[in-house]
């Protein structure tokens with residue numbers, strides 16, 4: 001086990017991809033095995049924050065005091081066995097994806113940031129463009145080895161329900177508290193996942209480093225699709241793009257059945273032009289779609305179905321792009337990834353703090369949501385970029401205020417939160433609450449909801465020492 | 473105008489490669505059109521957009537899998553393709569390859585031949601110039617700009633040279649090898665992809681192109697190895713004082729440079 005107290009050694013761990021500064025820690029502890037970690041924790045009384053790869057956007061891995069435990073040495077990738085793979089929590093998405101290429105297996109969750117650690121993606125229940133069809137990280141976790149803050153250890157498998165006790169290696173057990181809170185029905189990453197009769201495993205996934213520590217993870221894989229029919233469609237009007245979404249969704253499970261539907265507004269396209277100069281000049285919006293094709297023999301048919309469908313729609317079809325091979329598909333994913341990268345670069349140059357939304361609503365509010373966003377943004381006249389998971393009614397609006405406009409930006413944000421909550425949506429569908437969105441989370445679930453979540457926390461970490469300051 | 477574009481298929485430049493028994497292996501990685509050849513295809517399509525009676529023929533040599541790249545190039549806007557496929561062509565050096573291409577081209581009328589500057593797998597940059605030599609036509613390499621006279625009988629060619637560019641005027645027929653900067657290759661449109669399925673791809677063997685005398689101009693790879701791994705960099709963090717202190721310590725104690 002490595003233990004360091006030098007500030008220079010600790011400094012890199014006091015950062016993530018949010019602009020949050022002001023974290024501090026007394027010591028960093030880097031265990032080599034989960035047993036070593038468990039023994040260490042049995043004798044530890046200070047607050048503990050778990051560090052993944054530090055790509056989080058909510059400062060959830062940044063401690064204010066106590067110690068940091070980094071799992072970076074738990075980085076082994078096992079072999080694929082009957083569609084399952086065991087990984088250490090420090091293995092990055094990138095490493096897993098490269099490892100799987102020759103195997104013919106496929107791990108569907110694809111958050112844009114591939115340097116994230118798998119432990120981190122479990123803690124935040126990360127999702128990506130393909131979650132529209134395949135689901136989120138939660139849907140692909142089969143089993144974890146879990147260590148509690150008091151050092152108790154257990155192997156938690158799918159199927160162990162919260163109606164049964166959670167048993168540990170030392171013979172002790174924990175019962176799920178009696179609470180009435182339930183998570184919202186749309187895509188959601190805010191707060192603990194709670195549903196009647198759910199698996200214990202699902203409570204820990206998405207708990208943002210506050211309930212337990214993942215030290216081993218078994219993931220479920222799918223056979224790799226033979227190919228993807230994939231394209232970036234351009235539109236002369238944003239609204240033409242929005243209108244396409246309910247139509248595409250109405251085909252779900254039929255000939256047209258995409259796994260990703262990602263949106264780019266005109267401000268996103270304007271910025272992307274600096275890196276991709278082939279973007280048609282009069283386009284005002286774009287949609288990246290891809291449909292997985294399981295068997296190569298169906299590829300042409302899927303392509304023809306899209307051709308037939310798109311030819312009748314209001315799209316700049318001749319100027320739109322279609323992938324021919326994995327290189328192009330990668331290019332399209334890079335195109336999508338470039339949006340947050342370009343904005344982040346722009347912000348650091350301008351010394352500007354972005355205010356990003358991560359909200360989602362249930363399906364039936366999709367069109368009202370788009371209209372509402374457009375009108376609200378027009379009224380306030382701030383610079384912004386809108387992009388993201390159109391298929392999940394989940395957009396990222398990055399508000400980019402001048403310094404003098406910071407208050408205005410907060411007003412816009414607050415107004416959006418109010419409206420989204422009125423539609424029973426979530427204030428965070430993907431990045432989680434961490435330390436940055438607690439005020440809004442309280443608004444979302446109310447004092448009773450928070451109380452219920454505190455009861456869960458008290459069962460597993462009675463002294464509130466793990467991931468202190470996150471969510472609650 | 474009649475244009476021939478020579479297209480080579482190469483291993484994806486992003487592929488992770490290993491060396492096994494002296495050969496490059498990269499399971500699961502895809503093959504792509506040589507990126508420099510994409511500039512050539514794009515340029516041909518742009519000429520066709522300006523001069524619609526242009527006919528673009530692709531010429532590609534390689535195994536069956538090459539058809540995927542041909543399909544993509546047809547989707548980008550080429551009109552038809554000739555695929556040279558024969559076990560006899562395997563391992564030929566650039567000289568012999570150019571000879572085969574020249575024989576095949578004898579049966580295809582042309583005003584302009586476009587190639588990539590070089591193939592990114594073997595990086596020899598010889599096939600284009602050798603082909604022009606066999607065909608006895610002028611060639612210009614590393615081309616970054618092409619401008620035609622009104623009657624398309626002459627072309628003003630800009631080529632990259634050390635620290636600048638060189639402009640030459642030549643009559644057609646002509647062979648050019650295309651460099652990055654010439655254009656930005658398009659992604660195929662859906663219409664292009666659908667249309668590509670109906671375009672003609674003619675497959676020819678060694679016998680068909682009557683190249684019986686290519687002899688033994690083959691490249692034999694004695695050995696291949698990966699470049700030595702670079703040591704990981706270290707990023708120092710902290711205040712200026714902390715960083716400079718740590719840097720001096722590292723240089724003195726670990727690297728023993730100062």
Ligand SMILES: Cc1cc2nc3c(=O)[nH]c(=O)nc-3n(C[C@H](O)[C@H](O)[C@H](O)COP(=O)(O)OP(=O)(O)OC[C@H]3O[C@@H](n4cnc5c(N)ncnc54)[C@H](O)[C@@H]3O)c2cc1C
Pocket residue numbers: 016017049050051052053054055056057060061071089110111112113115116117118119120121122123124125126127128129208209210212213214215340341430431467470
């Ligand atoms: C450019 C960019 C794009 C992004 N795109 C997406 C996206 O598409 N989808 C998405 O969901 N997110 C996205 N994110 C956010 C981020 O990548 C995810 O939240 C990711 O899951 C964080 O993983 P990490 O390893 O970096 O975790 P960290 O930032 O290190 O930690 C995040 C939280 O996980 C906890 N944690 C880490 N490891 C463990 C463990 N083993 N056990 C228990 N708790 C642990 C930490 O304590 C902390 O609370 C993006 C971020 C960036 C910078």
